[in-house]
Amino acid sequence: MAWAAGQRVNQGKYKILKVLGSGGFGITYKAEFDLAGFRCQVAIKTPNAALQAASPAEYAQFVQLFRKEARTMAGLRQLSQQLSMAQVTDFFEETQGRQQDPLPCLVMDFIAGTSLWDRVDQGGPLAEGEALAYIGEVGKALAALHGQGMVHRDAHPMNIMIRESRAILIDFGLACSIVPMGSAYVNAGFPHFAAPEQWRGNREPTVDIYTLAGSLYFALTARVPDLRTPPQAHKPRLSQGVNDAIVQALSLYPDQRPATMEQWLQALGQAHRAAPPPLPPPPSPPLPPSPSPSSTKPSPPPVQPVTAKTVVAVPPPRVPPSPVAGLRTETVTVGVITGVDAAGKGGRRQAVRVQRWLEDLGGGVTLALVRIPAGSFVMGSPEKEQKRNSPQGPQHRVNFPRDGWLGQFAVTQAQYQALMGTNPATGYDSEFIDPQKPVVGVSWDDAVKFCDRLSQNTGRAYRLPTEAEWEYACRAGTTTPFSFGETLTPDLANYDGNSTYGQGPKGIYRQKTTTVGSFPANPWGLYDMHGNVWEWCLDPWSDNYSWKTEDHPALKDGTVILPYSNTSRVLRGGSWYYFPWDCRSANRGWSTRDIFINNRGFRLVLASRTPSPVQPVTSKTVPAVPPSRVPPSPVAGLRTETVTVEVLTGVDAAGNGGQRQAVRVQRWLEDLGGGVTLALVQIPAGSFVMGSPEKEQDRGSDEGPQHRVNFPRDGWLGQFQVTQAQYQAVMGTNPASRYDSKFIDPQKPVVGVSWDEAVKFCDRLSQNTGRAYRLPTEAEWEYACRAGTTTPFSFGETLTPDLANYRGDYTYGQGPKGIYRQRTTTVGSFPANPWGLYDMHGNVWEWCLDPWSDNYSWKTEDHPARKDGTIILPYSNTSRVLRGGSWSAIRGLCRSAYRNRSTRDYFNFIRGFRLVLASRTP
Incomplete structure (x- = not known):
C-alpha cells in the first residue's frame, strides 16, 4: 500500500509529504528529514504495490539485489557531487505495518526544479543549443556511471531535472537495473524511451545511449520517439548532423549505435558546431474557403473550413431542455459573467436559472449534468489571438445536430470515492484533499475506467468529452479568448495569478486546487472551464486540426470512433499551476495517457446511447461442448467462395498418429483493392471451457480458473493472420520492411505492429x-x-515442426525435436484447425483486444464482455493480451490456453494480428 501524506517512516526519521511519481517498478515520495532539529527535503523510492505482491522467492531476490545496488550507489557520492546527478544519502528497510519482508527504501537528494x-510540455521544443547543453551534462554523468560498471536505464525526460539552467539526472535507474533477470518485472522502464532489448533484460551501456537520444529527440521536437518517423520530419529546423546522430542512437539494433x-x-558536439543557422519556420497557410452549405444531409455533416481568419460563432438558441430519462432534475441559479475587456474590467454580471440532471452515486453523492444545446461553432483560435500557437489551428466549423449533456463540474473526490472506492488525491499535500475539490492524480486510463464503471452501474453511456465537445461547451457561444471575455483575472478562475494576459491585472497565485464552483459559471452554467485542473479529453493528440478524417475521432449517432494511434491524449482548460494563456478556450495540452499528477482531472459526457450490460459467466470447470457445424450464414456485402483445407486432429503425446482430412470451407472475401482480399470464416455459435486444466504441462496460474464462456451467435474471424500485402493495401505502408529481408514477403504475416497500430x-x-x-477478445x-478440442493444441497432445512454425529444437511432452526456422513463414503453410483457421499455433503472436489480467478471477466490470456485438473495454492499464506463440517461441507457449502480454505501444518482429468481423456496423 502507498504511504499517506503525513506518515512517518524509519522510526520517525522521515515524514512523507506527497507522492512524486509512480512507474512500472517503484513509487517515489517527497519527504522531510527531521532529526535533532535539522530538516531538509529528500526523495524516497520504494517498490510499488505490484512488485510488493510478487512471489516470496522473487521478492527476496529483489530485496537482496536492492541492498547491493544501494550500497554501490552510496559509494558514488563523490562522483555524484562532481557531475550532474543526484546522490544517494541513505538506505533503510521499513518494517512498520508489515507482517514479513521488510520494505527496502532508498533515500536520495530531492532536486527541486522542473523536469x-x-x-517542453509547457514551453514547447527547445532550441538546439539549449537541448544539447542539457543532454551533454546528463551524458557525462552517464559516461561516468558506465565507467563504474553500472547503467542507468531510465534517463528519460521525467528523470532529468532542470534547475538554474543545469540538468541533473535523478532516480539512478534502480527501477530497472536491479530487477532479477527472468523476472516478471524485467520490463520496468518508461516504454517510449526504453531500448527494445531493455525489455528483455539487457543492461549494456547502449541502452542508456538509446534512452538519452530519445530524451534529446523529445527536447527538440516535443514528441516521444517513434522509430517509424525520422526526427527530421517533425522539426525542419533540426540540423542534419544532429538528426543523423539521433537516428543512429535510436537504432533497433544495439551494435548499430555508437x-x-x-x-x-x-x-553531437561536432554536428552542432558544423550546422548552418536554422531556417525560419514556414508561414501558416491561409484558411481555405467555406463550401456552400447543404440542407439535405440527414446525418451530421463533416467538419467544414471557415471563410475568414476570424469568424463570428453562431451561439445555439436556448430552448427548453429536453428531459433525460431516469435522472432526477432540479433548477438552480448560477452567477454568469461575460464581456470582460482586455484590462479585466467591465463585463456583464447576471443570475441565470439552469435546469440540471442528477445522477445518484450513492451515499448522498450526486453528479450534476447540464444540457449542451445543438448548434455550431468555429473551433480553434484566430491567428492574431495572443499566445496562439499552431496546434490551435486551422480554424474550422464543427456542427452538433443534437443536444448533449456535460458535467457541470469537474469530477470531485467525493464522486470518485463513491464510485471507485479510492481517492487518488490522498497521495498529495493536504491542501489538495477535500471531498468537494476536483479529484487529481488520475491518468486518462483512470478517467476512462471511471466512465466505464459508471456506465455499467447506471445503464447510461458516460464517457470523456471529445475536445471539440469540450471547446464548444467552454465557449458557450462566445468567440473571445475566454468565455468571460478578453482576459482572465484571479477572481474569475484559479490559475497562476502572478502572470497576466493582455492588459489584465496580476493577482493571487493560490498554488492549490479550489472547491468546484468557487468562481462564476460560463453562459451555459458550466464551472471551472478555465483553470483549477486540466481536463482529460477522449481524443488522441494531433499536432493541429489538419488531420485526415479517418485519423481523428468522429461522432455520429452518439458513437465515438477512436483511433489508437498513439498514447498521448488531449488535455483542456489549464490549471491552478499554469499561466492565464494556458487557460484559454482554444488552448490545447497533451500528455501520455498513463501519467498522473496533481493538476489533472476530468469531467463527463452523458452520451445518447446506452451500453449493453455485462453478462457474468460461471467459474466452475465443466466439460467442453463443441459447437455443431451448421451451414454458414451469409455476410451481406461480401463475396463468397468455397475452398478445400487440410485438417489434422488427434496427434498423440509422442507426435504420432492423428486424423488427416480434407474439409470444404466456405469463406467470405473482403476486397481491399489492387487484387488483395481478406478471407473470413464462420465461427459457429456454441460454448467452451476457457483456460487450461491444472495438470496440463507448462500451465501457468494466469490460465485459470477454468470457466465456461458462451457464444450465442455466429462470428467471423480472419482465416489467416493479416499479411503484409493486406496491411499495405489498407494503410499504405509495410512495417515489416524495417527488419531483415527474411521477414519481408507480401504473403507473410505483417510484423512490427503495436496493438495501437x-x-x-x-x-x-x-x-x-x-x-x-x-x-x-482473448475468449473469442x-x-x-x-475449434471444439480440449487438448493442449488443436492438433492434439503435442506439436511438431511439420504442424506449425515455432522453435522446433524444444519439445513438449514426448514430442520430437525438429527444425527451428528462425523466421516467419507464408500464412497457411501448415494444416488448418477443425474450423479452417491457419497458424493459430506459432508463426507470430496475435494481439487481442483485452487488457491484461493476472488470471480469470476478474470482476465482470473489469473485463471485456460481448453482447449484441458490443465490446465494453476498460482502459485499466497499458498492457494487452497476446495469443498463439510465434516462430521464436517454444512449444509450451503455443498452446491454445497460453497467455502472453505486452505494452500496447511495443512492436517487434514476432507480433502480428488477425481480425474479427463484428455483427454490428460502425
Whole structure:
C-alpha cells in the first residue's frame, strides 16, 4: 500500500509529504528529514504495490539485489557531487505495518526544479543549443556511471531535472537495473524511451545511449520517439548532423549505435558546431474557403473550413431542455459573467436559472449534468489571438445536430470515492484533499475506467468529452479568448495569478486546487472551464486540426470512433499551476495517457446511447461442448467462395498418429483493392471451457480458473493472420520492411505492429467498408483456436515442426525435436484447425483486444464482455493480451490456453494480428 501524506517512516526519521511519481517498478515520495532539529527535503523510492505482491522467492531476490545496488550507489557520492546527478544519502528497510519482508527504501537528494518533460510540455521544443547543453551534462554523468560498471536505464525526460539552467539526472535507474533477470518485472522502464532489448533484460551501456537520444529527440521536437518517423520530419529546423546522430542512437539494433556514450556526445558536439543557422519556420497557410452549405444531409455533416481568419460563432438558441430519462432534475441559479475587456474590467454580471440532471452515486453523492444545446461553432483560435500557437489551428466549423449533456463540474473526490472506492488525491499535500475539490492524480486510463464503471452501474453511456465537445461547451457561444471575455483575472478562475494576459491585472497565485464552483459559471452554467485542473479529453493528440478524417475521432449517432494511434491524449482548460494563456478556450495540452499528477482531472459526457450490460459467466470447470457445424450464414456485402483445407486432429503425446482430412470451407472475401482480399470464416455459435486444466504441462496460474464462456451467435474471424500485402493495401505502408529481408514477403504475416497500430488498421478498414472490424477478445481467440478440442493444441497432445512454425529444437511432452526456422513463414503453410483457421499455433503472436489480467478471477466490470456485438473495454492499464506463440517461441507457449502480454505501444518482429468481423456496423 502507498504511504499517506503525513506518515512517518524509519522510526520517525522521515515524514512523507506527497507522492512524486509512480512507474512500472517503484513509487517515489517527497519527504522531510527531521532529526535533532535539522530538516531538509529528500526523495524516497520504494517498490510499488505490484512488485510488493510478487512471489516470496522473487521478492527476496529483489530485496537482496536492492541492498547491493544501494550500497554501490552510496559509494558514488563523490562522483555524484562532481557531475550532474543526484546522490544517494541513505538506505533503510521499513518494517512498520508489515507482517514479513521488510520494505527496502532508498533515500536520495530531492532536486527541486522542473523536469525536462514539463519544461517542453509547457514551453514547447527547445532550441538546439539549449537541448544539447542539457543532454551533454546528463551524458557525462552517464559516461561516468558506465565507467563504474553500472547503467542507468531510465534517463528519460521525467528523470532529468532542470534547475538554474543545469540538468541533473535523478532516480539512478534502480527501477530497472536491479530487477532479477527472468523476472516478471524485467520490463520496468518508461516504454517510449526504453531500448527494445531493455525489455528483455539487457543492461549494456547502449541502452542508456538509446534512452538519452530519445530524451534529446523529445527536447527538440516535443514528441516521444517513434522509430517509424525520422526526427527530421517533425522539426525542419533540426540540423542534419544532429538528426543523423539521433537516428543512429535510436537504432533497433544495439551494435548499430555508437559504442560508447563519449562517442555519441562527441558526434553531437561536432554536428552542432558544423550546422548552418536554422531556417525560419514556414508561414501558416491561409484558411481555405467555406463550401456552400447543404440542407439535405440527414446525418451530421463533416467538419467544414471557415471563410475568414476570424469568424463570428453562431451561439445555439436556448430552448427548453429536453428531459433525460431516469435522472432526477432540479433548477438552480448560477452567477454568469461575460464581456470582460482586455484590462479585466467591465463585463456583464447576471443570475441565470439552469435546469440540471442528477445522477445518484450513492451515499448522498450526486453528479450534476447540464444540457449542451445543438448548434455550431468555429473551433480553434484566430491567428492574431495572443499566445496562439499552431496546434490551435486551422480554424474550422464543427456542427452538433443534437443536444448533449456535460458535467457541470469537474469530477470531485467525493464522486470518485463513491464510485471507485479510492481517492487518488490522498497521495498529495493536504491542501489538495477535500471531498468537494476536483479529484487529481488520475491518468486518462483512470478517467476512462471511471466512465466505464459508471456506465455499467447506471445503464447510461458516460464517457470523456471529445475536445471539440469540450471547446464548444467552454465557449458557450462566445468567440473571445475566454468565455468571460478578453482576459482572465484571479477572481474569475484559479490559475497562476502572478502572470497576466493582455492588459489584465496580476493577482493571487493560490498554488492549490479550489472547491468546484468557487468562481462564476460560463453562459451555459458550466464551472471551472478555465483553470483549477486540466481536463482529460477522449481524443488522441494531433499536432493541429489538419488531420485526415479517418485519423481523428468522429461522432455520429452518439458513437465515438477512436483511433489508437498513439498514447498521448488531449488535455483542456489549464490549471491552478499554469499561466492565464494556458487557460484559454482554444488552448490545447497533451500528455501520455498513463501519467498522473496533481493538476489533472476530468469531467463527463452523458452520451445518447446506452451500453449493453455485462453478462457474468460461471467459474466452475465443466466439460467442453463443441459447437455443431451448421451451414454458414451469409455476410451481406461480401463475396463468397468455397475452398478445400487440410485438417489434422488427434496427434498423440509422442507426435504420432492423428486424423488427416480434407474439409470444404466456405469463406467470405473482403476486397481491399489492387487484387488483395481478406478471407473470413464462420465461427459457429456454441460454448467452451476457457483456460487450461491444472495438470496440463507448462500451465501457468494466469490460465485459470477454468470457466465456461458462451457464444450465442455466429462470428467471423480472419482465416489467416493479416499479411503484409493486406496491411499495405489498407494503410499504405509495410512495417515489416524495417527488419531483415527474411521477414519481408507480401504473403507473410505483417510484423512490427503495436496493438495501437493493429486497432488503427481495424478502424480504417471499418471506415473504408462500412463493416465493423476489430481485434478478437482473448475468449473469442481461444474458442476459435480450440475449434471444439480440449487438448493442449488443436492438433492434439503435442506439436511438431511439420504442424506449425515455432522453435522446433524444444519439445513438449514426448514430442520430437525438429527444425527451428528462425523466421516467419507464408500464412497457411501448415494444416488448418477443425474450423479452417491457419497458424493459430506459432508463426507470430496475435494481439487481442483485452487488457491484461493476472488470471480469470476478474470482476465482470473489469473485463471485456460481448453482447449484441458490443465490446465494453476498460482502459485499466497499458498492457494487452497476446495469443498463439510465434516462430521464436517454444512449444509450451503455443498452446491454445497460453497467455502472453505486452505494452500496447511495443512492436517487434514476432507480433502480428488477425481480425474479427463484428455483427454490428460502425
